[in-house]
Amino acid sequence: MRDGSDGAPRCAVLVGPYLSGKSKLFEALLATAETVARKGTAHPVASAGELSVGHTSFMGEPWALIDCPGSIEFAQEARNALMAADIAVVVCEPVPDRALTLAPTLKFLDDHDIPHMLFVNKMDTATGSVRDLLAALQAMSAHPLVLRQVPIRDGDTVSGYVDLASERAYRYQPGKPSALIQLPDTVLEREREARASMLEALADFDDALLEKILEDVTPTPKEIYAQIAKDVAQDLIVPVMLGAAGQNSGVFRLWKALRHDTPSGAVTAGRRKINPQGDALVQVVKTFHAAHTGKLSIGRLWRGTIKDGMALGGSRISGLYHMVGSSLTKVAEAVAGDVVGLGRMEEVLTGAILTPSGAKEALPFPPVLAPVYSMAITAENRADEVKLSGALHKLIEEDPALSVVHSQDTGQTVLLGQGEIHINATIEKLARAYNLKVNGRKPEVAYKETIRKGTTQHARHKRQSGGHGQFGDIHIEIQPLPRGGGFKYHDKIVGGSVPKNYIPAVGEGVKEYLSKGPLGFPVVDLSVTLFDGSYHSVDSSDMAFKTAARIGMTEGMPKCDPYVLEPIFKVAIAVPTDYTSKVQRLVTGRRGQLLGFDAKPGWSGWDEVVAQMPEAEIHDLIIELRSITLGVGTYTRTFDHLAELRGKVPERAGAETAAAS
Numbered sequence: 001m002r003d004g005s006d007g008a009p010r011c012a013v014l015v016g017p018y019l020s021g022k023s024k025l026f027e028a029l030l031a032t033a034e035t036v037a038r039k040g041t042a043h044p045v046a047s048a049g050e051l052s053v054g055h056t057s058f059m060g061e062p063w064a065l066i067d068c069p070g071s072i073e074f075a076q077e078a079r080n081a082l083m084a085a086d087i088a089v090v091v092c093e094p095v096p097d098r099a100l101t102l103a104p105t106l107k108f109l110d111d112h113d114i115p116h117m118l119f120v121n122k123m124d125t126a127t128g129s130v131r132d133l134l135a136a137l138q139a140m141s142a143h144p145l146v147l148r149q150v151p152i153r154d155g156d157t158v159s160g161y162v163d164l165a166s167e168r169a170y171r172y173q174p175g176k177p178s179a180l181i182q183l184p185d186t187v188l189e190r191e192r193e194a195r196a197s198m199l200e201a202l203a204d205f206d207d208a209l210l211e212k213i214l215e216d217v218t219p220t221p222k223e224i225y226a227q228i229a230k231d232v233a234q235d236l237i238v239p240v241m242l243g244a245a246g247q248n249s250g251v252f253r254l255w256k257a258l259r260h261d262t263p264s265g266a267v268t269a270g271r272r273k274i275n276p277q278g279d280a281l282v283q284v285v286k287t288f289h290a291a292h293t294g295k296l297s298i299g300r301l302w303r304g305t306i307k308d309g310m311a312l313g314g315s316r317i318s319g320l321y322h323m324v325g326s327s328l329t330k331v332a333e334a335v336a337g338d339v340v341g342l343g344r345m346e347e348v349l350t351g352a353i354l355t356p357s358g359a360k361e362a363l364p365f366p367p368v369l370a371p372v373y374s375m376a377i378t379a380e381n382r383a384d385e386v387k388l389s390g391a392l393h394k395l396i397e398e399d400p401a402l403s404v405v406h407s408q409d410t411g412q413t414v415l416l417g418q419g420e421i422h423i424n425a426t427i428e429k430l431a432r433a434y435n436l437k438v439n440g441r442k443p444e445v446a447y448k449e450t451i452r453k454g455t456t457q458h459a460r461h462k463r464q465s466g467g468h469g470q471f472g473d474i475h476i477e478i479q480p481l482p483r484g485g486g487f488k489y490h491d492k493i494v495g496g497s498v499p500k501n502y503i504p505a506v507g508e509g510v511k512e513y514l515s516k517g518p519l520g521f522p523v524v525d526l527s528v529t530l531f532d533g534s535y536h537s538v539d540s541s542d543m544a545f546k547t548a549a550r551i552g553m554t555e556g557m558p559k560c561d562p563y564v565l566e567p568i569f570k571v572a573i574a575v576p577t578d579y580t581s582k583v584q585r586l587v588t589g590r591r592g593q594l595l596g597f598d599a600k601p602g603w604s605g606w607d608e609v610v611a612q613m614p615e616a617e618i619h620d621l622i623i624e625l626r627s628i629t630l631g632v633g634t635y636t637r638t639f640d641h642l643a644e645l646r647g648k649v650p651e652r653a654g655a656e657t658a659a660a661s
């Protein structure tokens with residue numbers, strides 16, 4: 001009964017590429033365990049891009065399964081969930097050409113020493129050999145993949161498997177534990193070879209086992225199982241299981257492997273360097289707003305016990321839950337190892353560490369992924385702007401991969417995230433959960449303008465209406481500054497032709513003008529010098545001189561040969577080396593200038609291509625980058641400089657909006 005378990009709840013997190021069958025496997029695992037017996041059918045209903053939790057028990061032991069979204073655009077959600085994992089089950093398809101799609105997930109698991117196994121799903125569709133598949137997958141993993149089963153084929157279809165530890169053969173029986181059968185002659189040779197590979201891999205981590213093998217002593221299945229469990233717990237090896245979640249094949253066997261090889265929560269807490277002594281400690285990996293319960297925070301209890309109603313991290317737990325998808329069950333108490341849903345903890349953020357006293361403890365949490373896609377958003381109903389900013393604030397708290405900026409340059413509210421699907425899912429969530437209709441469109445590029453040459457300009461503002469008039473009269477010199485020079489205002493007034501107290505007002509008038517130059521963009525890199533003027537002792541005022549300055553700029557600037565500047569970013573694109581040259585072509589095709597490429601540090605088999613690219617070309621870069629790299633390519637960007645825009649002057653789509661605000 002013991003196995004890896006100490007009787008406390010354990011947590012397995014299902015990760016892997018989009019459409020590999022994680023959700024299907026989640027359902028199959030729940031159906032195979034006792035969930036169905038207790039609750040009827042399991043209906044895991046998760047929103048697009050959001051994880052789903054399933055509490056259950058298998059052979060009398062409590063478990064929480066977490067089904068993660070697979071799209072690369074929701075990688076943050078999966079990474080956060082993995083912080084709750086005792087083990088990760090990486091679900092993949094039996095297609096060697098798609099092995100690369102596992103790279104980001106396996107890299108993350110390897111980097112964080114998270115024990116994991118691979119479940120090769122959809123074996124009912126497998127055409128090639130498992131050996132080729134394994135070779136392709138191995139290239140993505142820092143640790144040896146250890147095949148634990150070989151398939152038995154019936155013509156083209158996989159009808160069962162041989163367990164390489166026990167050397168027993170089984171025939172799949174959909175919905176039931178597989179039936180023990182006699183080991184077919186057809187697989188004998190393959191079985192021996194795969195078993196030898198498995199034992200060799202295990203012997204690399206155990207001298208006693210190595211000696212046995214060298215002396216031709218066959219280790220017992222029990223010894224093999226123990227070695228596997230020990231190596232998995234330390235993330236030294238990655239067992240590979242086969243099955244078909246869709247047919248419920250290999251699912252019971254996977255459960256048994258999980259039960260046997262998954263380290264206890266206490267062991268995981270040790271791996272994560274959590275002090276076993278002390279008050280209750282919950283790490284929140286996900287927060288969201290559920291329809292009936294309001295805000296729900298999902299976390300792992302690493303230490304102690306918690307009860308509904310108690311204070312945790314400065315808030316009161318209002319409802320303590322176990323769940324299967326969207327169906328919640330209240331529990332009075334939770335013990336160390338439990339994954340819990342905490343009701344109505346309004347102040348709690350994703351990633352929070354909660355203790356009853358509120359004492360601060362630190363636990364690593366995945367860094368926020370840099371945004372790769374953005375969309376400008378506006379509330380369809382203008383009266384909703386304030387509500388929108390409140391709702392966005394909440395969504396960002398739930399989803400750290402999301403951010404919002406209000407662009408000073410374009411006046412737009414820009415939502416940044418991990419891709420089109422991620423941003424659209426957020427817009428849908430605003431509609432669904434906050435009843436906010438929001439329009440999204442391509443954000444405007446923050447073009448600027450500057451001038452090629454200088455001029456002098458005289459301007460006079462004079463108005464005589466009724467009693468008090470207005471009078472301001474100035475001579476200014478406009479001069480270009482070198483790139484990055486910004487805006488400088490000087491005066492060279494002698495003899496009080498413009499009284500001292502009006503000189504700043506002229507500067508302010510110029511500055512106001514600069515928000516929109518003759519080409520419609522903010523003006524940069526110029527100096528304006530006030531060198532002469534005149535005044536009226538009664539009618540002159542700050543206002544009048546400010547107006548004169550604006551008139552002077554409006555008339556003078558078009559004479560200065562203005563031109564548009566566009567923002568150039570430095571981008572670093574990470575891709576598998578096979579795609580490096582394709583990516584270089586992608587960059588040059590988008591007016592980019594290659595600065596070089598090099599091996600990406602810490603990423604074997606990956607390059608980083610560094611280039612300068614105009615912002616206008618970066619908006620949908622991620623879409624094309626992903627489409628040529630099976631989805632795994634990514635980039636980061638930082639603003640570098642402004643450069644003259646060659647070719648057509650861009651239309652300023654949001655000009656009215658910016659002017660009105």
Ligand SMILES: Nc1nc2c(ncn2[C@@H]2O[C@H](COP(=O)(O)OP(=O)(O)O)[C@@H](O)[C@H]2O)c(=O)[nH]1
Pocket residue numbers: 017018019020021022023024025070091121122123124125243244245246247
């Ligand atoms: N043939 C076959 N199809 C499967 C199997 N498991 C899942 N699928 C199908 O693969 C698709 C993706 O499954 P899903 O569980 O939603 O994938 P997820 O994106 O990883 O959660 C669905 O159409 C499933 O019916 C399987 O074992 N065999």
Ligand SMILES: [Mg+2]
Pocket residue numbers: 022023024068069070
């Ligand atoms: Mg899914």
